[in-house]
Amino acid sequence: xxxxxxxxxxxxxxxxxxxxxxxxxxxxxxxxxxxxxxxxxxxxxxxxxxxxxxxxxxxxxxxxxxxxxxxxxxxxxxxxxxxxxxxxxxxxxxxxxxxxxxxxxxxxxxxxxxxx
Amino acid sequence: xxxxxxxxxxxxxxxxxxxxxxxxxxxxxxxxxxxxxxxxxxxxxxxxxxxxxxxxxxxxxxxxxxxxxxxxxxxxxxxxxxxxxxxxxxxxxxxxxxxxxxxxxxxxxxxx
Numbered sequence: 033x034x035x036x037x038x039x040x041x042x043x044x045x046x047x048x049x050x051x052x053x054x055x056x057x058x059x060x061x062x063x064x065x066x067x068x069x070x071x072x073x074x075x076x077x078x079x080x081x082x083x084x085x086x087x088x089x090x091x092x093x094x095x096x097x098x099x100x101x102x103x104x105x106x107x108x109x110x111x112x113x114x115x116x117x118x119x120x121x122x123x124x125x126x127x128x129x130x131x132x133x134x135x136x137x138x139x140x141x142x143x144x145x146x147x148x
Numbered sequence: 149x150x151x152x153x154x155x156x157x158x159x160x161x162x163x164x165x166x167x168x169x170x171x172x173x174x175x176x177x178x179x180x181x182x183x184x185x186x187x188x189x190x191x192x193x194x195x196x197x198x199x200x201x202x203x204x205x206x207x208x209x210x211x212x213x214x215x216x217x218x219x220x221x222x223x224x225x226x227x228x229x230x231x232x233x234x235x236x237x238x239x240x241x242x243x244x245x246x247x248x249x250x251x252x253x254x255x256x257x258x259x260x
Contacts, residue, residue, distance in 0.1 A: 036191075063246065074152075074237050074250025075192070091247075123192065127246075134180040134199035134241070137248060139192035 034058070036140035038124050044146045045114055053109045053143045057126030064107050065137060066099055069121040081107060114147045121145075150175045154238050154251035161228055161258050169223040169254045171212075171238035179240040181205075181214050181221040182248070186235045195223075195236070228258045 037056045045051050057064050063082055067075035068091075077091040083104040092098070096114075101107040111118055121144050125137040155170040173179065183195040183205070196205030201216035210225045221238060238251040 065246070065248075067248070072252065074239070074252050075248070076250070077247040080246055088247075125192075125248075134197065135246070136182075136194055136197065138194070139184075141191040 036124055036126050036138055038122075038140040038143050040143060041141060042144050042146075044148065046148050047114060047116060049114055050110065050112045051114055051145065053111075053122050053124075053145070055107045055109070055124030055126075055140060057105065057107070057124070058128075058138055061126035061128050061138075062104075063127040063129065063135075063137075064101055065125045065127075066107070066109050067123040067125065069123055069142070071120075075123050078109070111145075114145075116147050119145055119147045150179070150240060150242055150249045152238050152240055152249055152251040154236075154254050157235075157253070157255040159254060159256050161256070163230055163258055163260050164227045165258075167223070167225040167228045167232075167256070169236055169238075169256070171221045171223065171251060173219050173221065173238075173240050175219075175240055175242055177243050179242045181212070182239045182241075183210070183212055183221070183223050184237045184239060184250075186237065186253075188234070192237065228256070230258045230260050232256060233258045 066078040069075040080088040081101040096112045099109045121142045123142045125139045151174045180199045182197045184192045185195045196207040198205040198214035204213045239248045
């Protein structure tokens with residue numbers, strides 16, 4: 033079956049522009065996560081959804097970052113007024129149940145964002 | 149807090165050599181431990197996991213044993229292949245949470 037998909041795969045934008053990154057999780061997966069990965073580093077948690085409810089947004093770096101999952105399926109991560117320091121790989125993951133403990137998260141291919 | 153420390157890369161080996169990538173962790177409670185792999189141009193894929201002390205995860209010839217006494221989850225493979233060239237990430241989640249905490253990744257290069 034289809035895995036987690038993300039679009040666009042690459043995004044180049046100018047500083048100050050808004051960008052929207054899309055994640056389509058595995059069908060039927062309840063939980064959805066966003067991570068950010070800087071070059072040479074491991075992914076870092078941004079936010080988590082259980083169905084449409086955003087349960088944790090503690091990893092969002094500032095109020096320019098927001099995320100939604102209005103129908104409990106596709107999610108959008110939006111970065112307003114982008115800055116060069118926002119350049120990174122943005123990864124989405126999903127899991128079958130409510131998250132937690134030993135549950136496996138399945139990752140998408142990521143969106144590489146470059147802010148000029 | 150929770151954290152994961154991996155050995156620095158890159159690791160360069162000849163084909164059929166023995167591989168060890170060290171991973172140690174700091175966590176309260178009873179974490180679950182994972183190894184993910186990222187092949188060139190692809191996303192993160194789960195390689196193996198272990199959910200309690202002394203469990204051994206294994207897949208595709210790779211193994212890792214959850215050692216609570218040494219807080220380690222080292223990745224091993226007896227005979228690497230060129231196709232194993234990738235970046236390997238160690239990660240943990242803790243009971244009652246859902247955030248993965250990742251290490252910085254270790255790049256493996258296997259030469260023919």
